[in-house]
Amino acid sequence: MKVEPATSPLLALLAGFISELRAAGLPVSLTENLDAMEAIQHIPIEDRDAFKYALAATLVKNHAHWRAFETVFEVYFSLRGAEYDLVDGEWPEGMDLSDFVDGLDGQQRRQGGGGGEAMSAEQLAEMLFQALMRGDDALMRAIARQAVQRYAGMEPGRPVGGTYYLYRTLRNLDLDGVLDRLMDQARHDAPGDLTPLEERLERDEFEARIDQLRKEVEAEIRRRLVADRGVEAMAKTLRKPLPEDVDFMHASREEMMALRRAIYPLTRKLAVRLARKRRHGRKGPLDFRNTMRHSLSYGGVPAEPKFRYPRPAKPEIMVVADVSGSVAAFARFTLHLVYAISNQFSKVRSFVFIDGLDEVTSFFEGVDDIGEAVHRVNAEADVVWVDGHSDYGHAFEVFWERYGKDVGPKTTVMILGDARNNYHASQAWILKEIEHRARKVFWLNPEPGAYWDTGDSIVSEYGVHCDGVFEVRNLRQLEGFVENLV
Amino acid sequence: MSFSFADVDSVRKGLSGVQYLADEGIAGVVYLAERLQKPVLVEGPAGTGKTQLAKSVAEATGARLIRLQCYEGLDESKALYEWNYKKQLLRIQAERQGEDPEGEGMWQQIEDDLFSEEFLLTRPLLEAIRAAEPVVLLIDEVDRVEIETEALLLEILSDYQVSIPELGTVAASQIPLVFLTSNNTRELSEALKRRCLFLHIDYPDLDREKEIVLAKVPGVGESLADQVARIVRSVRQIELKKAPSVSETLDWARTLVLLGVEHIDADTAAETVNILLKYRSDIEKALKEFASSDEEFAVPAATP
Numbered sequence: 195m196k197v198e199p200a201t202s203p204l205l206a207l208l209a210g211f212i213s214e215l216r217a218a219g220l221p222v223s224l225t226e227n228l229d230a231m232e233a234i235q236h237i238p239i240e241d242r243d244a245f246k247y248a249l250a251a252t253l254v255k256n257h258a259h260w261r262a263f264e265t266v267f268e269v270y271f272s273l274r275g276a277e278y279d280l281v282d283g284e285w286p287e288g289m290d291l292s293d294f295v296d297g298l299d300g301q302q303r304r305q306g307g308g309g310g311e312a313m314s315a316e317q318l319a320e321m322l323f324q325a326l327m328r329g330d331d332a333l334m335r336a337i338a339r340q341a342v343q344r345y346a347g348m349e350p351g352r353p354v355g356g357t358y359y360l361y362r363t364l365r366n367l368d369l370d371g372v373l374d375r376l377m378d379q380a381r382h383d384a385p386g387d388l389t390p391l392e393e394r395l396e397r398d399e400f401e402a403r404i405d406q407l408r409k410e411v412e413a414e415i416r417r418r419l420v421a422d423r424g425v426e427a428m429a430k431t432l433r434k435p436l437p438e439d440v441d442f443m444h445a446s447r448e449e450m451m452a453l454r455r456a457i458y459p460l461t462r463k464l465a466v467r468l469a470r471k472r473r474h475g476r477k478g479p480l481d482f483r484n485t486m487r488h489s490l491s492y493g494g495v496p497a498e499p500k501f502r503y504p505r506p507a508k509p510e511i512m513v514v515a516d517v518s519g520s521v522a523a524f525a526r527f528t529l530h531l532v533y534a535i536s537n538q539f540s541k542v543r544s545f546v547f548i549d550g551l552d553e554v555t556s557f558f559e560g561v562d563d564i565g566e567a568v569h570r571v572n573a574e575a576d577v578v579w580v581d582g583h584s585d586y587g588h589a590f591e592v593f594w595e596r597y598g599k600d601v602g603p604k605t606t607v608m609i610l611g612d613a614r615n616n617y618h619a620s621q622a623w624i625l626k627e628i629e630h631r632a633r634k635v636f637w638l639n640p641e642p643g644a645y646w647d648t649g650d651s652i653v654s655e656y657g658v659h660c661d662g663v664f665e666v667r668n669l670r671q672l673e674g675f676v677e678n679l680v
Numbered sequence: 681m682s683f684s685f686a687d688v689d690s691v692r693k694g695l696s697g698v699q700y701l702a703d704e705g706i707a708g709v710v711y712l713a714e715r716l717q718k719p720v721l722v723e724g725p726a727g728t729g730k731t732q733l734a735k736s737v738a739e740a741t742g743a744r745l746i747r748l749q750c751y752e753g754l755d756e757s758k759a760l761y762e763w764n765y766k767k768q769l770l771r772i773q774a775e776r777q778g779e780d781p782e783g784e785g786m787w788q789q790i791e792d793d794l795f796s797e798e799f800l801l802t803r804p805l806l807e808a809i810r811a812a813e814p815v816v817l818l819i820d821e822v823d824r825v826e827i828e829t830e831a832l833l834l835e836i837l838s839d840y841q842v843s844i845p846e847l848g849t850v851a852a853s854q855i856p857l858v859f860l861t862s863n864n865t866r867e868l869s870e871a872l873k874r875r876c877l878f879l880h881i882d883y884p885d886l887d888r889e890k891e892i893v894l895a896k897v898p899g900v901g902e903s904l905a906d907q908v909a910r911i912v913r914s915v916r917q918i919e920l921k922k923a924p925s926v927s928e929t930l931d932w933a934r935t936l937v938l939l940g941v942e943h944i945d946a947d948t949a950a951e952t953v954n955i956l957l958k959y960r961s962d963i964e965k966a967l968k969e970f971a972s973s974d975e976e977f978a979v980p981a982a983t984p
């Protein structure tokens with residue numbers, strides 16, 4: 195596993211790598227595949243970073259896919275390259291550890307210099323502290339290895355992705371405590387008192403280092419898992435959907451973060467695209483009156499023809515969103531997206547409900563930061579009437595009673611929710627009335643189509659009174675829907 | 681075919697010789713682009729040195745830089761070539777005055793003459809193809825052209841040739857190094873992406889940013905550069921409308937040097953933050969964030 199010329203084993207590995215990328219959802223074409231094969235002949239595999247970037251440059255053409263690529267790369271190539279050889283519990287050669295354990299007594303220090311096995315937990319913690327304090331990368335990597343070996347308690351052959359091992363290792367390292375200690379030390383070392391600014395900078399620095407340690411631990415666990423279970427099995431376990439394909443209803447916390455990061459560029463792109471659409475394609479019939487009017491300045495010769503450009507009416511939008519439990523995230527993203535392009539509509543009003551209903555339009559008015567406004571909606575809107583379980587029927591009743599008169603022929607009503615009514619009365623007649631008055635009524639359901647009308651879901655009972663019921667489970671579908679709406 | 685760079689490392693050295701500090705990814709992709717003879721599509725937030733990369737590569741290799749700035753409404757006649765119709769008209773007139781244009785054969789000859797290279801105006805893309813000396817072609821902000829206009833680029837990007845109906849195909853005498861930049865305001869077409877190597881340039885990490893400041897700002901001290909880089913990193917962690925770019929970092933560092941600041945304290949930072957951030961709401965947010973970090977000390981720094 196040392197120097198690998200670009201011969202068939204490497205190409206075979208690459209073929210497996212690419213098919214895994216495709217399985218993860220990345221669109222890798224045949225040309226790109228060939229490019230990658232050619233690229234790796236110019237870059238030696240020992241230069242791991244350059245090798246990684248070479249593959250990325252030829253295979254990944256969208257930055258949002260970078261995370262997915264990286265995961266697959268780590269799995270497939272983690273055992274390659276000399277410095278990544280799997281060595282159990284041994285410190286890198288030539289590393290003198292004795293000066294890292296200053297605070298310990300003499301006997302322990304001698305042991306600490308010899309090998310990792312004999313170290314106590316306290317010594318490891320002390321070394322971790324020192325390594326973080328100095329930002330020593332090599333030592334951090336060594337500690338990560340030690341920590342995984344000591345704390346993760348990995349059992350060979352178990353089909354897991356390693357999250358649990360990571361949790362166990364990190365819990366034992368007590369990184370929050372270490373951060374506090376580092377800050378104490380920084381405050382102690384500073385000549386005077388730390389100003390808030392300096393304090394903040396120190397903290398950011400240490401957090402970055404701790405984050406790096408966490409990544410080292412993760413990489414180490416992954417290396418061991420790959421060695422244990424083989425490349426293909428691991429890649430399959432670690433496979434995650436791309437950000438635009440993440441299901442709103444089942445997103446993990448980390449995926450939520452990725453989604454939130456993804457939505458901002460998405461809205462910007464959408465806004466640009468829609469504005470462009472509006473500007474172009476403006477061909478109208480001749481405006482005879484206007485042309486004659488302007489011909490007067492040319493002595494009656496219609497030299498300057500005028501056209502009647504179509505001015506497509508901007509729709510007025512009412513968003514009625516269920517914000518209970520599982521569908522809350524979906525409502526949040528939709529509100530975010532609708533408000534981000536609100537200049538494409540003449541007016542946007544929003545309502546949220548669980549079993550009671552509240553108008554939240556004012557939260558969004560004159561606000562720069564939509565994310566902040568959405569957060570306020572969650573915290574402040576008065577949406578609970580009885581017990582805080584979704585009651586579409588009652589929510590619609592309230593809506594009809596209070597705001598029904600505002601629904602007019604220009605209004606498009608969007609209803610967001612899974613229509614799981616907890617067996618309350620559906621009051622579907624209200625939707626019928628709304629459909630009667632409004633321009634369009636759309637229902638967006640974050641549940642997969644197969645689950646509709648199962649259990650207490652009554653989508654179709656409402657759906658017959660809507661102009662369309664759409665399954666919107668991920669950003670890709672949401673983007674598509676909103677674009678068609680305008 | 682000779683190459684300007686022997687390996688990835690020499691790319692990095694060459695670029696740092698012209699004050700462009702490339703990281704592993706950038707150097708690797710530039711190297712590959714030359715070896716594979718493929719264009720590079722550079723994407724990333726504004727102000728991270730995408731355009732500068734092309735300029736620096738041109739400078740480092742001693743090649744001529746030809747630049748095509750894209751905008752909405754860019755068309756063939758601005759990007760590829762155009763017939764110099766004024767000159768063509770003059771030519772017809774001159775012909776008429778000289779001899780009596782009666783015979784059919786005469787007209788045929790004029791027509792052939794009219795569509796010869798003499799009357800061709802080359803625009804950047806054709807220029808890059810026809811140049812005899814090494815060339816770096818920069819197609820800037822390619823996401824600004826309409827998706828239909830993108831198709832103009834495809835022939836030149838994959839085959840390094842331009843087809844002119846009246847003249848035939850002009851193939852490149854040397855393969856230019858092509859950089860396309862994009863701010864990602866719209867999704868580029870698959871066809872375009874497939875033909876390019878992809879490079880995403882993100883904000884630099886702490887050490888690189890510090891080096892950039894040191895290299896680009898005359899008179900800046902080591903400790904000031906370090907502080908600048910660290911503060912900018914912290915500012916970028918806040919959720920802002922527009923995070924400070926590298927060029928804004930450099931502007932800020934220059935200002936601090938001009939003001940004679942050696943050590944940045946909270947007051948200096950507050951007074952000069954408007955160079956780093958351009959939105960009022962962002963400035964307020966940053967100031968609030970830094971002022972309050974000592975009160976909510978027990979809570980880990982807010983990184984939403």
